[in-house]
Amino acid sequence: MTECRAAPSDGGALRFTVLPPKELKELGDKLGWSLNSAELEAIRSYFKKVGREPTRGEVETIAQTWSEHCKHKTFNGPIRYSDGKKTQLIRSLFAETIVKATQGLSKPWCLSVFKDNAGIVSFGKGGRWALAVKVETHNHPCAVEPYGGAETGIGGVIRDVLGAGLGAKPVLNTDTFCLARPDYAGALPEGALHPVRTLRGVVAGVRDYGNRMGIPTAGGGLWFDDDYRLNPLVFCGTVGVLPTWAVRKEVKPGDLIVAVGGPTGRDGLHGATFSSATLEGESDRTAVQIGHPLNEKRVLDAMMIARDRKLYRAVTDCGAGGFSSAIGELAKDCGARVELSGAPVKCSDLEPWEIWLSEAQERMVLAVPRKSYAELEKLFHAEGTGCSILGEFTDSGRLVVTLKGAPVADLDMGFLHDGMPKVERRAVWTNGSKPKPRPCGRKSGAADRGRLGSILIRMLGHLNVCSREWVIRQYDYEVQAGTVIKPLQGLRHDGPGDACVIWPAAATGEWEDLSGFSVGHGLNPSYGRLDPYWMAMCCADEALRNLLCVGADISKAVFLDNFCWASPEVPEQLGGLVRAALGCHDAAKGYSVPFISGKDSLYNQSRDEKGRDLAIPGTVLITAMAPVQDITRSVTMDFKGPGNSLFLVGVTKDETGGSLLSQMESCGGEVPKPDPKAAIKAFKAVAGAISKKLVLSAHDLSEGGLGVAVAEMAFSGESGATIELDQVLTSPAMLPDETTLFSESPSRVLLEVSPKDDVALMRALKGVPARRIGSTTANPLIKVSGFDGSIVLETLLVDLKTAWQKTLPELLK
Amino acid sequence: MMVSKPALRGKRPKVLVLRAPGTNCDMETALAFKRVGGEPELVSIADFKAAKVRLMEFSVVAIPGGFSYGDDVGAGKILANQVKLYMKEIRNFVRLGRPVIGICNGFQALVKAGLLPFSAAGEQTASFTANDSGRFESRWVHLRLNTQSMCLWTQGLPEMIELPVAHGEGKLVLKSPRHLEELKKNKSIALQYVSDDGKLLGYPHNPNGSVFNIAGLTNPEGNCLGLMPHPERFTVRHHHPNWTRQTFMKEGVGLEMFRNAVKYCQS
Secondary structure (H helix, E strand, O other): OEOOOOOOOOOOEOOOOOOOHHHHHHHHHHHOOOOOHHHHHHHHHHHHHHOOOOEHHHHHHHHHHOOHHHHOHHHHOOEEEEOOOOEEEEOOHHHHHHHHHHHHHOOOOEEEOOOOOOEEEEEOHHHOEEEEEEEEEOHHHHHHOHHHHHHHHHHHHHHHHHOOOOOOEEEEEEEEEEEOOOOOOOOOOOOOOOHHHHHHHHHHHHHHHHHHHOOOEEEEEEEEOHHHOOOOEEEEEEEEEEEHHHOOOOOOOOOEEEEEEOOEOOOOOHHHHHHOOOOOOOOOOOOOOOOOHHHHHHHHHHHHHHHHOOOOOEEEEOOOOHHHHHHHHHOOOOOEEEEHHHOOEOEOOOOHHHHHHOOOOOEEEEEEOHHHHHHHHHHHHHOOOEEEEEEEEOOOOEEEEEEOOEEEEEEEHHHHHHOOOOOOEEEEOOOOOOOOOOEOOOOOOOOHHHHHHHHHHHHHHOOOOOOOHHHHOOOOOOOOOOEEEOOEEOOOOOEEOOOEEEOOHHHHOOOOOOOEEEEEEEOOHHHHHHOHHHHHHHHHHHHHHHHHHHOOOHHHOEEEEEEEOOOOOOHHHHHHHHHHHHHHHHHHHHHOOOEEEEEEEOOOEEEOOOOOEEEOOOEEEEEEEEEEOOHHHOOEOOOOOOOOEEEEEOOEEOOOOOOHHHHHHOOEOOOOOOOHHHHHHHHHHHHHHHHOOOOOEEEEOOOOHHHHHHHHHHHHHOOEEEEEHHHOOEEOOOOOHHHHHHOOOOOOEEEEEOHHHHHHHHHHOOOOOEEEEEEEEOOOEEEEEOOOOOEEEEEEHHHHHHHHHHHHHHHOO | OOOOOOOOOOOOOEEEEEEOOOEOOHHHHHHHHHHOOOEEEEEEHHHHHOOOOOHHHOOEEEEOOEOHHHHOOOOOHHHHHHHHHHOOOHHHHHHOOOOEEEEOHHHHHHHHOOOOOOOOOOOOOEEEEOOOOOOOEEEEEEEEEOOOOOOOOOOOOOOEEEEEEEEOOOEEEEOOHHHHHHHHHOOOEEEEEEOOOOOOOOOOOOOOOOHHHEEEEEOOOOOEEEEOOOHHHOOOHHHOOOHHHOOOOOOOHHHHHHHHHHHHHHO
16 A cells, blocks of 8 residues: 555644634635535534534535535525516426426336436336436536546446446446537637547547446437537436346445445545645646546446345445445435445545545445345455445434544534525526527529538538547447447448437346337537527437437437536526526426436536636537337338338428528528427327338438438438428428528428338328428439429539548548 | 367257456357357356366357456456466367357457467467557458358358457457468468458458458367457347348348357257
């Protein structure tokens, strides 16, 4: 064991209750507690009542437990929200939007929502299995150190799933990145990383951790917007499979508190970064945790065996706050006595509170019946990973922590978890103050033939549309042999699939059960710039259509929400966040799809090179997951051959606000507005047609609308297409060709159907807006005729595909 | 050389699926053997270290893919040393003609343990280095089988097959050109990366830049196979990336390889 360095010796009791408020706040800021004045006063009055000074360990524990990261003060606290017309008090944004919608839907297949480390739903035939799913963000660490931040981001979300119920075996990872453009040429403040470096770093981090864990990374996305240049967003998701009997966990007083996994060090210690005020030049020492996938793999393998032998009764992961929050969570309803000398440490000079708070990776905490401990220890040691006793759960309702008998913390559980004073925040939503650009949708004309083609080619090469093959191929997306619908699809395995389908037979051992599941995503901050409410709705709509287009059963879909926003202390920013949360509520109700898990990451803003605050565009990632009842009926997006009919489902409206067209042509329009009731009816009809095997290929219309969707399907399947825009169902009845081709109206999908099934399809889509708009051809080109019947676009597939494929490789050469 | 059949013949031959910290593909490999009538058992290298298992009780040995020991000092290197140290009987196991397969990381370990290319002296004459592309890559490849090879794992398979690869250090290199000539002479090159029309071409058809497009090696007797592609990932037709195009209606060709080994033990 090594001694890292002499630690600051302020680990004992503090002069807390006697300090004047101002000095107390200064001390807190110096030690990095991020507690506001009201919270400091609440702690002061608690200890005055107790009749002693708190120890450093106690205040650190409270600061961690009450942090925005752990308690989600903004989402759980009261907000006075004004939308210009009326002002209302929202007691808890989370409870009144997302939770409320889920409770209202009360779906029987949701086994655990919002309680555990991940949402859990039932899975497969016979009710023996369940899926745990979680999506996390790791934004701040990735801004400082992209590789380490992404590694520990994926490592953390894997542990969330490993800590859900009695532990789920991870079978899928997803990753979504929001970054500035790799060719960003503007100025950056000192210390900020160029987006190319961030992109390379986060991809490598997910690759090295995910691949080494043996979990396929087969879903996600990329979004580029220069306002992410100081605050990149990194979303990591994991889905795991667990037996239904392992969904519930319980802690019994007398059970041992057991730490398994890696040793504890000074890594990821929030307080320590601030204590560097007295230790110059060491401020980066503990900023980002250190990932070690092999250690986590050992923990995973040992835990799965221990779970099936029923050697423990409860488990949770060590994430933010380390042991303090893991044990604090597990002991919430009973109590715990912890003796820290049992914890294996990386260096001998850790302060007691540092051991207690360290965010060292690859650790889990288990509640173990005494009689099972010996077997458990043997098992973990055989896998080559740590296992040690930290104490026991009690029925005292107190959290008592000691090191070699000396007190580190002695806190009342009730105060720790419910003693936080609530802060009322103010939120304002104002719309329509921005200047309106020229409306999109130029009139057609003879000159359009070249113009629309060139717009389409530029769209396909746009960073938010182009091929992500450079990223996807670096991930082992087929390990575990369950990826039956792959992220890259089509004749040459390089087309943009809507979603993957996972058949977790290796994990369950039940290869005769053809049940699988699919995960889709929706994210579009450009819509959010116009209205976060409709952004949330559109994201939900798109995530569902991703699932629909691979043949998933969307009537049993679930949502996960991830909000990334700037400072909630700015009323206009918080107003946008409230709008987005209201959108999530209405989407859940409208589509009848419950939210089962989520996470928010706030304060994503930084000072730019001129010292101004640069806020990220308010961003919601909606992840949708649904079962695929029979994986052999899945569908991909590539055209299957010439001579087939193309049906467009859904109505095309003049909705170009925030669209790709608006960005390329500097124009504007209405933000797309889904109608969930009508949409879900259409989706169910399409799902019915797919299950009747009427659909050869399906693709959702998103960025770039109909034009981009047809192009992607065509070059992926190497069949051409003719499209007649006058056949497209539009509202109003007449739209400019440019708008019909590139509008981003939601809820639309394009289907390829054998001509012999035309009638059967229309019967399946009865009562749903759908029209045959063209057919596939043997000619390798896309030909579009306009409203007046003249040809308005004629482009070779090879030109479209080349434009789509070359963007990222050229930028990352 | 005499090739004797496995000592323990039976209805369900026992298959040892070797695990080490960082092994990833153990469960799907075990499942593939189970589906064709084998009786797979996941055995940790630590069990050999503790002398808890006896290699000779098994009919088949499979070393699955993954990142054993994190691949921290080179892909499969530590596992190779562990195999040499704690599974001393493995050379004998091969010599007795019992089926052995190393897939991806398992192939790397077989090569670095000096088991492939197989020589009486057991010296290591090949190794692996980083892909020419410089990146970890997942993709499906076309492979041509050596129809003259004795390899029992690939008997009866079509000459051209498809399987996925996923690795960062898959470029096979040989100690000297002489060794390549020997491999050709002994019909030990079991599989080669080719284009869809069967030609020996460069990237991306050869995904890593392996010498002579080598994707898999066997011993001259044909019972020990190492390959970078993953047969356990093509055991149902729905594993194929183009199954929705309905051009692949048959069962995954990878399953046939596992079936060959199990049948060989049963006969």
